[in-house]
Amino acid sequence: MSRRPLDIVILGLSLSSSWGNGHATTYRALLRGLAQEGHRVLFLERDVPWYADNRDLPEPDFCDFTLYGARGDLDRWRDRICRADAVILGSYVPDAIMLLDMLADWVPGRLAFYDIDTPVTLQALEQGDAEYIARRQLSAVDLYLSFAGGAALERLHALGARQARPLYCAVDPERYRPLKVEKRWDLGYLGTYSPDRQPGLDALLLEPARRLPHRRFVVAGAQFPEDIDWPENVERIEHVAPPDHAAFYNAQRFTLNITRAAMRASGHSPSVRLFEAAACGTAIISDRWPGLEEVLTPGRAILAATGAQDVERALLMPDDRRETLASTARQIVLDHHTGRARARTLAGYLGQLTARTEIMA
Known part of the structure; x- marks a missing residue:
């Protein structure tokens, strides 16, 4: 397990808006945990109108955060992406298949895919391709982070994933705690x-x-x-x-x-x-x-x-x-099952990934 702080770049569906998706709260708990553990994270989010009108966390204070409008906008962040210890692309990100091909060229050996929808993804992959990852790309991903454990990991390996590990969702106990309110x-x-x-x-x-x-x-x-x-x-x-x-x-x-x-x-x-x-x-x-x-x-x-x-x-x-x-x-x-516990698990996975990349270099 890596003991030094990691520099991580995440391209995820949404961090700024929880409207109509469960990804935002998952990322928030995880990223707060990573910050508490001393790691640095840049979160890149595609600017889309349905989230633009419903942003309940427009300026997170636990990571670097920016919106981008199209694939070409990411060139602005290419240097940091290429220098990062690990780059993580999340499920349901717009144009994810194209982005995954691009990132596989930019950060060989340090690319992870975070699937917050694993059972849905597996169903789609076994029938062809999912809209956010193609079956051919499973072998190009260095680490497949799965929202599901158990048999789902075996199915991912059978489809071509080289290294699949469970990373369940988590909760931030500072924001989710008992309160003295009336039972309505x-x-x-x-x-x-x-x-x-x-x-x-x-x-x-x-x-x-x-x-x-x-x-x-x-x-x-x-x-x-x-x-x-x-x-x-x-x-x-x-x-x-x-x-x-x-x-x-x-x-x-x-x-x-x-x-x-x-x-x-x-x-x-x-x-x-x-x-x-x-x-x-x-x-x-x-x-x-x-x-x-x-x-x-x-x-x-x-x-x-x-x-x-x-x-x-x-x-x-x-x-x-x-x-x-x-x-x-x-x-x-x-x-x-706190965000900090999950952050330690993720840092352990990524630390091993980084160490292997450094040895290969």
């Missing part, structure tokens, strides 16, 4: 609309809301279709900005975690929302997926549900048991 809702959900998550939301929140009209529910997130039949006891919030996440979680007795279909099928793909809610000391109800028990033990640190009846039983749980469940999950997350 019995069960809530925070997440952007996704067609493959909607059946889970229907079964584990909307149906319980219909069965329990005296209970209070909330769904916060953008892009939900207008034709959804929301029960009267379900409050809708279009967007909760990251600075308000902690207060939102703390206002819930339970929060719901729903996993995208590809991630649920692949397993070993914990959501950042899982860690955020746990760090806030909010009890969690989650759908079931392989590897959940390796993150938070069902029945001890989290409740796993397959249908509305499981949720109904959870909502009848005595407060002392709910609080024990929540505090157990919080301690596990503080011990193993």
